[in-house]
Amino acid sequence: MEVRALCIRMLLTVLVLLLSAQVQHSDCHKADASFPRIVPSRLQFFEYEFVFINCDELSFFNETEWRVMRKFDDRKTICNVKWEKTGSCNITSTFAGDSGEYWCQAKGKTSSIVNIVVTAGPVILESPALPVLKGDDVTLRCRNRNKTTSNLKADFYKDGVLIGSSSTGNVTIRNVSQSDEGHYKCHISGTGESAESWLAVRVRPVILESPRLPVVEGNNITLHCRGRNTFNVTVHFYKDGILIRNSTARNMTIHSISKSHEGLYKCNISGTGESAESWLAVTVSPTLHEEGQSSQHHSSKLIIVWTTATCSMALLLLLVGSCGKHRDMDESVTTTAYYTLSTDCFSAPRVSSCNALSICQYHRTFK
Known part of the structure; x- marks a missing residue:
């Protein structure tokens, strides 16, 4: 009987973890729910590469019929003529003529536009297809069609101004803010230059309010999860990437905090988004620390x-x-x-x- 009970508990734990992973996975694609999804997630492509565009994850597209639209040379056309939810825009071998604006449309509803560039040239810039969230780190990669080595010296530009050089072909923007929004391109000496792509930055829809200063051991603290239009929703709290609590009150209290509670915390609001991670530091009580030091000092004096x-x-x-x-x-x-x-x-x-x-x-x- 004990073995059976243990097996049942283990099975329930696995199910909870799987459900948590599913929630995380479904919310990952909703960083900005008004844009079509692009696979691979970038805006520039070499000719003869493939690109997949669909609208099935847009939050306001609950319609059974939708289609991917595109515009190039001032002409609007349907990328996929099928009015089916499973329909998508699949370009198995891209050409320069496939460059243009793409968006989703369903019975008068229109998504935001993404601008895809297909080039016959030797250099492209790989940048995020969707807007990045404020506070995240973003990596831009400069690619040479004829060279796949990691030793690739490249210069990176924002709005026409040089912002840095890299011997690996990559540059990372830490803790992005609204000031990082703009047109980016890269240049490889002796090879060529990429087209420009727009990097959009959005304010994070969910914020975790936690103490900025270290918390003294033994005290109680409360974490608050804030989001826009978050009424009657379930909030998931995580520590070091592991789900620790679900709450409908949008807050979580830790009683009699100790060193074991120290770590990275974040929260996720179902259907809205996820906060950035915040470090919660825990420190020893000053009184106990002083007493320990005094006792140690007294012992030293006796010795x-x-x-x-x-x-x-x-x-x-x-x-x-x-x-x-x-x-x-x-x-x-x-x-x-x-x-x-x-x-x-x-x-x-x-x-x-x-x-x-x-x-x-x-x-x-x-x-």
Whole structure:
């Protein structure tokens, strides 16, 4: 029975993890739900490459019929003539003539436009097809049609201004902001230059409010998940990428926090999006820390005092022993030398004084 209960618990855990992964997967494509999905996720292609465009993940397209539209040479045409939800725009071998604007349309509803570039030239810039979220890191890659090595020196430009060079052909923009939005291109010396592509930046729809300063151990803290139009929704909280709690109240309280709670936290609002990760730092209580330091300092002082006392006592015993030995020698010699009988006191050598008893006192020191 115990084995069966353990198996059931393990099965339930696996199911929960799979459901969590499914939620994450479905929300990943909704970073900006008003754009068509492009595979591979970039805006520039060499000729004879394939590109796949569809609209089945747009949040406002609940219609059963939709189609991919495109515009080039000022002409609007249907990319796929089928009015089916499974229909998509599949270009198995691209040509320069396939360059243009693409968007989704369904019964009067129109998505945002993406501008795809197909070139016969030797260089393209790989940049995200969809808008990137503020605070994320974005990598731009410069590709040479005839060279796949990683040792590829390339220059990168934003709005016509050089922003950096790379020996690997890649450049990463850390923590992107609205100021990073613009037209980007790259240039490979002796090979050529890519076309320009627009990099769009969107404000993240979900924000996790968490303490910026380290939290003292033993305190309670509350994490708040904020999003636009988030009423009657379920919020998922994660620590180090693992789901730790679901909440309909959009907040999570950690009681009596400890070092084990330290880590990267984020939240996900179903149907809206996901926040950036925030580091939660936990520190030891200053009082306990000071007490520990004081105790350690007091112990150190005791050790020093004990060591000093022991050494002093040992030294004292050595000195006393040494003095006692010398004293015995001096007393013995002095007794012999101090009271020396002489028949003629003044004829005795090194005599300093004599008394009436003709006892001579020597001042010579015997060691």
